[in-house]
Structures are given as C-alpha cells and as structure tokens.
Amino acid sequence: MIVQTIKVALGERSYDIQLGAGILGTIGTVCRELGLTGTAAVVSNTTVAPLYFDTVRAAMEAAGYQVLLVSLPDGEAYKNSATLNQIYDALVDGSLDRGSFILALGGGVIGDMAGFAAASYLRGIPFVQLPTTLLSQVDSSVGGKTGINHPRGKNLIGAFYQPKAVLIDVMTLDTLPEREFRAGLGEIVKYGAVLDGDFFRFLEENVDALLARDKEALIQAVARSCSIKAKVVAVDEREGGVRAVLNYGHTLGHAVETLTEYTTYLHGEAVAIGMVQAAKISKHFGYCNQADRDRIAALIAALGLPAELPAFPSEKYVEALSHDKKVRDKGLLFICNRGIGAYKMERVTDLKALLDICA
Numbered sequence: 001m002i003v004q005t006i007k008v009a010l011g012e013r014s015y016d017i018q019l020g021a022g023i024l025g026t027i028g029t030v031c032r033e034l035g036l037t038g039t040a041a042v043v044s045n046t047t048v049a050p051l052y053f054d055t056v057r058a059a060m061e062a063a064g065y066q067v068l069l070v071s072l073p074d075g076e077a078y079k080n081s082a083t084l085n086q087i088y089d090a091l092v093d094g095s096l097d098r099g100s101f102i103l104a105l106g107g108g109v110i111g112d113m114a115g116f117a118a119a120s121y122l123r124g125i126p127f128v129q130l131p132t133t134l135l136s137q138v139d140s141s142v143g144g145k146t147g148i149n150h151p152r153g154k155n156l157i158g159a160f161y162q163p164k165a166v167l168i169d170v171m172t173l174d175t176l177p178e179r180e181f182r183a184g185l186g187e188i189v190k191y192g193a194v195l196d197g198d199f200f201r202f203l204e205e206n207v208d209a210l211l212a213r214d215k216e217a218l219i220q221a222v223a224r225s226c227s228i229k230a231k232v233v234a235v236d237e238r239e240g241g242v243r244a245v246l247n248y249g250h251t252l253g254h255a256v257e258t259l260t261e262y263t264t265y266l267h268g269e270a271v272a273i274g275m276v277q278a279a280k281i282s283k284h285f286g287y288c289n290q291a292d293r294d295r296i297a298a299l300i301a302a303l304g305l306p307a308e309l310p311a312f313p314s315e316k317y318v319e320a321l322s323h324d325k326k327v328r329d330k331g332l333l334f335i336c337n338r339g340i341g342a343y344k345m346e347r348v349t350d351l352k353a354l355l356d357i358c359a
C-alpha cells in the first residue's frame with residue numbers, strides 16, 4: 001500500500017519517492033511505468049540479498065525483465081574502489097548495455113556505490129533506489145549524491161547522479177538490527193535540528209514510539225524527512241549553497257569515520273557525535289543558547305546514540321577536516337544550528353581552535 005508520494009522537483013531529472021508498507025513487490029510495475037528496458041542488475045550485498053532479492057526478482061520477472069544479481073561484501077569498509085570494480089566487472093560480464101539499468105537494493109553503502117556505478121558505467125545508465133535501512137530511506141536514497149570513500153576521506157570520489165525513482169518499503173525495517181535502526185534516527189534528528197523545529201519537537205515527543213518501530217510514527221518521520229530533503233535538493237542540487245545544511249553534524253562525523261578507518265562507528269552514530277559537537281560549537285559562536293544545546297544532546301542520548309569525540313591527537317582531526325568537501329581557500333564552511341530548526345553557516349579558518357571548543 002502506497003501511503004505517500006513525494007516529488008523531487010529537478011526539471012527533466014525530477015522523480016518520485018514512493019513511500020509505503022509492503023510495496024517492494026511493485027518494483028516491476030514501477031520500472032515498466034518508468035519506461036525502463038533491458039536487463040536489471042540488482043546491486044545488493046550478502047546480508048540484504050538473502051532477505052529481499054527473491055521478492056525483487058519475482059516482481060521484475062513478472063514484469064518481463066531479465067535480472068542479474070550483483071552481491072557485494074557487506075559494510076562501510078567495503079565502500080571503496082575495489083568493490084566498485086566488482087560491480088563494473090559483473091556488469092561487463094553480464095554484457096549490460098546502455099538499454100539496461102541498475103536497482104540498488106540495500107542501505108546507504110549499496111545505494112551510494114550502485115548509484116556511482118550507474119553514473120559511470122557506459123557513461124551513465126538509469127538506476128532506481130530500493131533503500132532497506134532507515135538511514136537510506138530518510139536520506140541517502142534521495143538527492144543523487146553517489147560515490148565511494150578514500151582511505152584519507154569520506155565520499156571523496158563520486159558524482160551527483162539522480163535516480164529515476166525511490167521506492168521505500170518500511171516493512172523492510174522489520175529485519176534491521178537495532179544498532180542500525182538507531183543510527184538512522186541520528187540522520188533524522190539532523191532535519192529537525194537545522195531545518196524544522198516542529199519536527200524536532202515531534203521527535204522528542206515520539207522517542208518511545210520510534211524506538212518501538214511503531215509504523216505510524218515511523219512513516220511520519222520518514223515522510224517528513226524525505227519532504228525536507230527533497231525541498232533542499234530541488235533548490236540546490238549540486239551543493240552550491242543551501243544544500244550544505246544537510247551536512248550538519250557531518251564535518252566532525254566524517255572525520256571520526258575516517259580516523260577510525262570506517263570500522264568503529266556507523267555513519268549515523270558518527271553524525272550523532274558530530275551534531276552534539278556542532279551544537280557545542282554553535283553555542284560558542286552565539287548561534288544558540290545552552291537550552292538548545294541541551295535539547296540536541298538529550299535527544300541524541302534518548303535515542304541511544306554516542307556523543308563523545310573519540311580520542312585522537314588534534315593534528316589528526318585537523319588533517320581529516322582539511323579534506324572536507326566544504327573547504328574553500330583554506331576556510332571550512334561549518335554548519336551551525338541557529339536555535340533549534342534553523343541554521344547558520346560559519347567560515348572557519350583555524351581548525352585547531354574549532355577542536356579546542358569541543359574539548
């Protein structure tokens with residue numbers, strides 16, 4: 001049952017996000033309606049494919065498509081050029097031509113890599129996002145950021161490349177491990193903290209329902225998150241300005257992920273740490289008061305997410321921060337929360353001083 005359709009308005013690259021419960025099996029019809037032809041390469045991983053590939057294959061075959069499964073190793077540590085090459089190899093082995101397309105079936109790691117493969121294979125073939133984690137449903141499947149990590153920095157190689165559609169089936173969240181689920185809630189907090197104060201209050205008031213995976217609360221949170229992101233992306237697809245707000249919590253979060261070699265913290269957990277620190281920094285710059293800062297820290301804690309920066313020498317943090325994509329002319333654009341529900345972008349040149357605020 002489709003409960004909501006949200007449009008990402010990008011002119012000829014516009015697409016719909018379909019949100020519902022039990023809708024994964026409609027993917028064949030969706031692809032036909034999009035006019036997609038040829039073989040469908042389903043890019044997934046060794047955890048998700050055993051759970052959901054059969055449903056996707058059956059739906060695609062019923063709609064008359066040939067299906068090829070590309071199953072990758074699971075984990076952020078595999079979001080790299082070696083795994084990307086595995087996708088290219090499978091596409092070449094399967095003789096996929098420009099009339100074929102990719103289905104990204106999995107979380108954000110799969111979506112980012114499959115999307116980048118779609119952007120670059122034969123200089124671009126269509127793809128559709130089938131996000132199966134909370135984080136990918138509220139964030140990574142929408143907006144067209146695709147790519148892989150580099151050992152020295154997060155998502156340093158990639159492309160802006162929009163999917164043809166996003167099909168979100170919240171029923172897939174039933175099998176998601178608890179820690180992954182909470183990490184997804186971390187990215188949701190971001191939208192409330194810097195873009196929508198009412199939504200932040202909704203999250204505060206619905207912590208228990210969300211943690212219990214109450215479907216009604218979840219659907220509301222996913223729909224609101226997607227709508228907020230769709231609006232931001234529609235006005236600034238390639239992050240020339242306002243889209244950088246979606247990086248709230250990510251500057252330090254990405255540094256944490258890089259320094260821990262993508263093995264210790266989940267992305268949503270690293271972002272949670274980054275948001276608590278960003279709130280501290282925002283207070284330091286006078287953009288929010290202690291009460292706002294406390295609300296952000298309290299919500300992150302209530303969701304069972306971490307808040308403390310792991311201990312590394314500050315030079316290591318400075319080195320990692322220097323590769324942030326928001327650095328221009330030796331100045332880093334740091335995203336602060338202005339109160340709760342609004343933002344302020346601050347140009348920071350002294351990265352060491354920024355870290356001292358967090359100490």
Ligand SMILES: NC(=O)c1ccc[n+]([C@@H]2O[C@H](COP(=O)([O-])OP(=O)(O)OC[C@H]3O[C@@H](n4cnc5c(N)ncnc54)[C@H](O)[C@@H]3O)[C@@H](O)[C@H]2O)c1
Nearest residue numbers: 047107108109110132133135136139140145172175176267
């Ligand atoms: N492109 C963007 O705009 C954007 C936005 C946010 C995050 N990201 C990226 O997304 C990635 C994080 O995504 P993620 O949090 O989804 O992590 P993930 O893709 O690693 O998935 C988390 C874990 O859950 C498993 N899994 C997925 N769906 C499942 C299901 N339904 N049931 C059981 N297990 C399931 C996966 O196999 C994996 O082990 C990071 O690489 C981050 O940089 C990108």
Ligand SMILES: O=C(O)C(=O)C[C@@H](O)[C@H](O)[C@H](O)COP(=O)(O)O
Nearest residue numbers: 139143145154155243246247250325
């Ligand atoms: O869509 C965006 O824009 C975001 O920044 C969303 C983030 O949650 C996401 O983690 C994104 O991949 C970060 O992008 P990056 O450009 O900072 O690597």
Ligand SMILES: [Zn+2]
Nearest residue numbers: 187250267271
């Ligand atoms: Zn993120």
